[in-house]
Structures are given as structure tokens and as C-alpha cells.
Amino acid sequence: MKSAVVVLPGLNRDRDMIAALTKISGKVPVTVWQTDTEIPDVDLVVIPGGFSYGDYLRCGAIAARMPVMRAVAEKAEKGVQVIGVCNGFQILVEAGMLPGALMRNDHLKFVCREVKLRVENANTSFTRNYAPGQIIRAPVAHHDGNYFADPETLARIEGEGRVLFRYAENTNPNGSINDIAGIVNDRGNVLGLMPHPENLIEAAHGGSDGRPLFESALGIAAPQPEPA
């Protein structure tokens, strides 16, 4: 399975994402730049985290209007999977590819810590290697991760099982409505989440709870436990 990573000025998690995708898929992802109007033939496009365009105007607002995002939208329309992590999630909502908005954290401080997530829906192409309701560890690092949607939109995404990850065990780090940490679009092929699963994929990271997300998206079967 082939992947692509979108690189924009001001992102700073692109190398972590490229390293994670390389380790997990065995192939180095292609990188696409802000002015690229076409993305090569891939199965997964990832927009990593950081501070694209200095977070000027609103987080992700300027990136969302760059030519490369039209190419990302075209891929998504063709059914290609798209993941936006942190700033990538902010870019996807600003681009209108995911509903709602990501606002300043309710306590107004940057948060950099580990949280717990509950896998709310394990019946998606992004979460099939997790168990339903599984609690996983995940690092977060953001200033604007406070998810907001109007009541009608919120009821729709909740009702349609489109909240894939929710902050669990009272670890909501930003005031997100309904403890929402990650959502998908109506078609289920565009995922945005604030936590950084790419930073928890191997023993050297101190855990690998983020790995099944990428293995799910890349169609890699979960490793079977050794028979007792």
C-alpha cells in the first residue's frame, strides 16, 4: 500500500509521519508540496501536524486554500483515504472536508501530554485493527484542539457513528464538545484527529497504541498474538 504525506511551510511533524509510515508500510511515502496540483496514485494521503503558515488568521485556514488541498479533495472524492493529524485535522475542517471547527483550548494553554482515547467505532477502515471500546494511549500537543459543532451537526455525526475517537478517563485536554478527539466524513474515508498516533508506534516510543490506526488504513492485518 502506497502513501503520500502533504508538506507545507510551518508543519513540523512531517518527518515523524514519514518515519512512521515508512516503518509500518515498508515503503517511503511520497511527499507533495503546497503548490502541487496532483497527487500520485496512492492508497492513503496524510496531512501531518505543525503550524502551517504560522497558524495565521486561524489554524489551518491558509493551508486549506492552497492548491494541494484541491488535489487532496479530489483524491478523497475518488475514495482514497485521507488522515489529518493535529494541524492536519484543523486544515481538513477549514477546507470543509470535515464538519465543525477547532477552537482555542478552553483553558487557553498549549497542551503537550499523554491522554487516553476510547475507540468509539472499530468498524471503519481506520480503526478495524482496534477492538470496539478499546482504551488507547495517545500523545497530544496543540493550542487549538477544542472541537465544536452546532447541535444539529453534532447529533448527525454522533448518530452516524462518525466519532471514532473520544478522550477517555477524564483526559479531555482542550474542552472538546462530547470529548471528541477524532471524526470521519460522511463517506468514512477522511479522518481528522488531534492526537499524534505517529508518535506511539514502536517500543522505542514507549508503546505502539497508534500503530493499529495506520495498519488499518494501510490494510495491514493486525499481528496475531502468539499461541499460549
Add this chain to the structure above:
Amino acid sequence: MIKARVTVTLKNGVLDPQGKAIEHALDGLGFAGVGSVRQGKVFDIEIDNADRAKAEADLKAMCDRLLANTVIENYTVAID
């Protein structure tokens, strides 16, 4: 040339933690009776065009497409 001021504010019902923090700070400075503070953004824009109607339409399009996130924000356009 046309000079315009675009004001972007959070919609009613959208929590504004920055406004709340400012409200508390004003209270701390001893300004009694500040009921609430909502903060927003102001853009002063100059347009090299004498056609007011076109400028107004362009400014509205700028707000819809970039200056405001209409999921959470309202905007007003005032032309000098």
C-alpha cells in the same frame, strides 16, 4: 480607492475562552460591571477600485472564502 473594514466575531452560542479571560482580566483591573466580553478580529482592506458595488461583493466573497470561518463566526463589512 475604497477603504473597508471587515469585522469578524464569534457567533452567539460559540464559547469564547479568550473573551472570558479578558473579562476576568478587566475585572482584576477593577473595572466593575463588565457583563461580558467577546473578542474578534478586524481587517482594514484597501481596494484599488472605484466600483463600490463590485468592492462590496468582493469583500463579502473574501469573508466567505477566507476571512471568516462561517461555522463559528459572523462578519460585517463597512465601506468608508
